[in-house]
Amino acid sequence: MGEATEHYITSSAADGIGTITLAHAARRNALSHGMMDAISAALAGFQQQSVRVVIIAAEPGAKVWSSGHDIGELPVGGLDPLRYADPLEHTLRAIRRFPGPVIAKVQGSVWGGAFDLVLSCDLVVADASATFAITPVNLGVPYNTTGLLHFMGRLRLNVIKELFFTAAPAEAAQALEWGVINWLVPAEEIDAFTLDLARRMAAKAPLAMAVIKEQLRVLSDEVPIAAQTFERLQDMRRLVYDSADYREGVAAFREKRAPRFTGR
Template identity: 65%
Template sequence: MSDTPPSDLVTVGIANRVATLTLNNAAKRNALSAALLDALVAGLKSLDTQEVRVVILRAAAGLPVWSAGHDIKELPRGHEDPLGYSDPLEKALRAIRELPVPVIAMVHGTVWGGAFDLVLSCDMIVADETASFAITPVNLGLPYNTTGLMHFIGRLPMNLIKEMFFTAAPLKAADAEHWHIVNHLVPSAELEGFTRTLAEGMTAKAPLAVAVIKEQLRVLSDYQPIAAQVFERIQDMRRQVYESADFQEGIAAFLEKRKAVFRGT
């Protein structure tokens, strides 16, 4: 099956001042490739010239996987930070968090790895019973970046973060509702209608006030001062992981479709 053309990886539709951005690469289970993420950022930027007051981020209808997460084939395998500041996923997360209108993630299907960070970076999540959420860097021997960890710390209890990161086990929809990961859990047949009603209800509110409150909340939640020596120590620990044999083994095992054998080296 041929790859989806870049222009079609993320489609944009606008109606009643609500923009719907749809991840549209079923052939690769909406893996977060650089091409798809660049298309997502371009789609968000295109809204600057539109009368848009709310964005819905979704996968194409009917897909059992909302997103398979970071495209593993594109992760650097040399002595390079796999999740640096300029990584396409990091750019997309910032674009969503800094967009001056609310972004609602509408989730049908499973959400894996970096895609969980993506939906957490949205302002709200509406999901149905098919949804589940997993964060999976330990399956690859991948050191998750500090910025990404802060996204989780800002949203979830520490014991849940540790369980999800240490086990990589998916969290089912009902449990995601229990832990307030999702704002609303609705039946699959009602997902689109409920999400659109929620979005259209916000379009009547004062857009400048919404934009400023969103930015205030972002700045206040992001403000976590870290001493320079602490940050340097964290980066050095991460470097030891992404330069390890385990990281090479994790990527190789994924690509070869076998179970990884980690040796702690």
């Protein structure tokens, strides 16, 4: 079966495998509220259909897998741009809590919050066209603590610092070495390879798979942080998203010019 959700994604399910295809090429698959709501709804539908494995991909030939958070939807005026209730955060939780493996099939560039989405998937299959960049320092955005924990659950600390501090894209071979990618395969083989991987996992015991995934999520996500430490981090983030630099970063992106950061 297959269906289209607005113009953001297409989704289909067959033989216990669900596929979500990012299909908003006009906006380079930006993670807008509409896109996130569509993905979350597709995942909820797959769960009701007892889908065992999900593949998230972009349309064939897309040079940009996803451009990341829709900058036009970032709030200004002292509001947290990455709050718990944000649709992107809701979708990341839906991926991480889906009771079966979620595979990111990546061809093309991955930017900003889309990198967090890829890391929220259980496995990543990519071809040589894949690149990965996390770019909050280009915009003056204080990345949220939950998102940083997602990166810390997958990558070495020095790698995380290089990615966040430079905002430079990591090429596919580097991403494989760092552990972002599970499998780097030729472009002409990626569809068959990913489907075969999904089929092999879909043939395993679904209840055991679900509980193992949930145990791993809890063990990696439920990192205890003292209340006063969390509040201090949130206060530090608040100073940034209420700063002139944050307003300048967002304005510069919208005006397609280089930002002029002052540290205030």
